[in-house]
Amino acid sequence: xxxxRPDHQRDRREPGRSLGSHLLKEALxxxxxxxxxxxxxxxxxxxxxSEHPREAARIRDFQSQNHELHxxxxxxxxxxxPANIEALQRxxxxxxxxxxxxxxxxxxxxxxxxxxxxxxxxIVGPPPAPPIPWSFDDVVNxxxxxxxxxxxADLDAAGFKPIGTRQISKEPDVTQHVFESxxxxxxxxxxxxxxPEDQKRVNFSQEGAVSVLFxxxxxxxxxxxxxxxxxxxLQVVSAVSGxxxxxxxxxxxxxxDGVRQPTPIR
Amino acid sequence: xxxxxxxxxxxYVKSLRRYAMAMTRDSNEADDLxxxxxxxxxxxxxxxxxxxxxxxxxxxxxxxVYSDELSRKRRTGIVVSIxxxxxxxxxxxxxxxxxxxxxxxxxxxxLPAEQKEVVLLIGLEGLSYQTAAEVLNIPIGTVMSRLxxxxxxxxxxxxxxxxxxxxxxxxNLVDLRSEARRASVA
Numbered sequence: 001x002x003x004x005r006p007d008h009q010r011d012r013r014e015p016g017r018s019l020g021s022h023l024l025k026e027a028l029x030x031x032x033x034x035x036x037x038x039x040x041x042x043x044x045x046x047x048x049x050s051e052h053p054r055e056a057a058r059i060r061d062f063q064s065q066n067h068e069l070h071x072x073x074x075x076x077x078x079x080x081x082p083a084n085i086e087a088l089q090r091x092x093x094x095x096x097x098x099x100x101x102x103x104x105x106x107x108x109x110x111x112x113x114x115x116x117x118x119x120x121x122x123i124v125g126p127p128p129a130p131p132i133p134w135s136f137d138d139v140v141n142x143x144x145x146x147x148x149x150x151x152x153a154d155l156d157a158a159g160f161k162p163i164g165t166r167q168i169s170k171e172p173d174v175t176q177h178v179f180e181s182x183x184x185x186x187x188x189x190x191x192x193x194x195x196p197e198d199q200k201r202v203n204f205s206q207e208g209a210v211s212v213l214f215x216x217x218x219x220x221x222x223x224x225x226x227x228x229x230x231x232x233x234l235q236v237v238s239a240v241s242g243x244x245x246x247x248x249x250x251x252x253x254x255x256x257d258g259v260r261q262p263t264p265i266r
Numbered sequence: 267x268x269x270x271x272x273x274x275x276x277x278y279v280k281s282l283r284r285y286a287m288a289m290t291r292d293s294n295e296a297d298d299l300x301x302x303x304x305x306x307x308x309x310x311x312x313x314x315x316x317x318x319x320x321x322x323x324x325x326x327x328x329x330x331v332y333s334d335e336l337s338r339k340r341r342t343g344i345v346v347s348i349x350x351x352x353x354x355x356x357x358x359x360x361x362x363x364x365x366x367x368x369x370x371x372x373x374x375x376x377l378p379a380e381q382k383e384v385v386l387l388i389g390l391e392g393l394s395y396q397t398a399a400e401v402l403n404i405p406i407g408t409v410m411s412r413l414x415x416x417x418x419x420x421x422x423x424x425x426x427x428x429x430x431x432x433x434x435x436x437x438n439l440v441d442l443r444s445e446a447r448r449a450s451v452a
Contacts, residue, residue: 026410026414027410027414030410030413030414030417031395033417034388034389036394036395058418058421061421061424062417062421065370065385065389065417065420065421066389066390068370069288069370069374069385069386069389069390070390072288072370072371073284073287073288073390074284076283076284076287076288076293076296077280077281077283077284078280079283081276081279081280081283082297084297084301085279085283085297085300085301085304088301088304088305088308089275089276089279089304091304091308092275092304092307092308092311093271093272093275095308095311095312096271096275096311096317096320097271099311099316103316
């Protein structure tokens with residue numbers, strides 16, 4: 001640890017006051033005091049200290065300082081928190097949770113945009129799309145659960161079968177469900193926890209042939225993305241959240257229902 | 267996940283109170299600092315900003331609030347009674363009544379603020395050098411040199427050797443600041 005120097009220099013050097021690599025040595029010693037060294041480096045420092053008793057005494061003093069700091073002030077850590085600070089603390093926890101949920105929606109929006117812009121061609125294209133790529137690592141790390149085990153909704157009536165579910169984000173929790181029609185057309189359903197302020201929010205838009213619907217059911221939020229006509233969108237909502245909710249969304253998803261002829265599912 | 271967040275914040279707030287108490291030696295002042303720190307964090311988040319490292323962020327805010335408060339006191343001066351000052355300057359008794367603790371409490375108060383905060387953040391709160399550098403917005407090398415100077419100064423103070431050694435340039439500067447602060451308080 002100590003820099004090698006000629007003996008005549010080393011002998012006259014006052015511990016902790018030498019020039020040159022003094023800073024490096026001092027940094028090592030301070031890191032030793034704070035227990036930040038790996039075992040090998042720690043052993044080296046201890047070996048060096050055993051040969052420099054004055055330095056060893058100085059380091060012991062520093063370690064005592066840390067110990068005494070805890071003796072002096074740890075009772076304030078153990079003391080109960082005043083009510084006004086506790087109230088602020090609770091408020092901060094709630095605010096941070098809301099912020100994390102908003103980030104979840106950001107994920108969903110980004111994923112939906114990705115699907116529309118990049119994967120859109122796969123959804124529309126007549127040849128069946130390749131299976132969702134997955135790897136052994138995905139399974140081991142829990143990033144993919146095989147065949148839609150988590151999704152209870154049955155989209156058979158809408159003409160789709162589940163082909164996969166994957167967790168695209170653990171924190172915040174966002175899950176992607178993929179369904180496929182008999183002709184290989186795919187739709188994506190993103191699911192996450194709904195923030196309290198968003199529990200009544202509904203948003204429907206169309207990008208060309210692709211419909212995007214955001215809705216919430218109790219404490220869950222869903223985003224449906226796919227080339228679907230209005231009736232098929234409502235069929236999916238009905239399968240996921242119940243017929244009652246599908247009826248509630250009819251005015252938003254299909255305001256011209258009865259006039260426009262739905263496009264049959266290919 | 268939510269309960270983890272609540273638990274983590276609970277621990278951080280306790281750490282903040284301990285650190286604020288070590289800096290101010292006044293429980294009311296310490297709680298005011300922590301309260302202001304949490305309020306600023308709430309405002310920060312309400313403004314749509316994201317906090318990456320909550321613990322480091324809270325300590326950063328607390329230090330900023332403390333510095334602001336010190337500057338305000340220097341500018342305006344405060345009126346304090348002799349009695350309350352005596353209470354503040356008296357070291358809290360250790361449970362095992364060790365004299366060393368009382369001496370360390372006294373010695374800590376003699377340190378320049380920038381050395382004291384580094385010694386406390388690392389020695390008491392267990393922050394890494396990197397996190398301490400982020401909290402104080404200074405290079406990690408400065409953290410290490412302040413830590414070393416602070417600990418050596420504490421050691422000299424505890425050994426009663428400080429009077430016999432010429433103070434370093436930075437110590438001189440801070441001594442002048444301390445004098446100015448004391449003068450404004452008086």
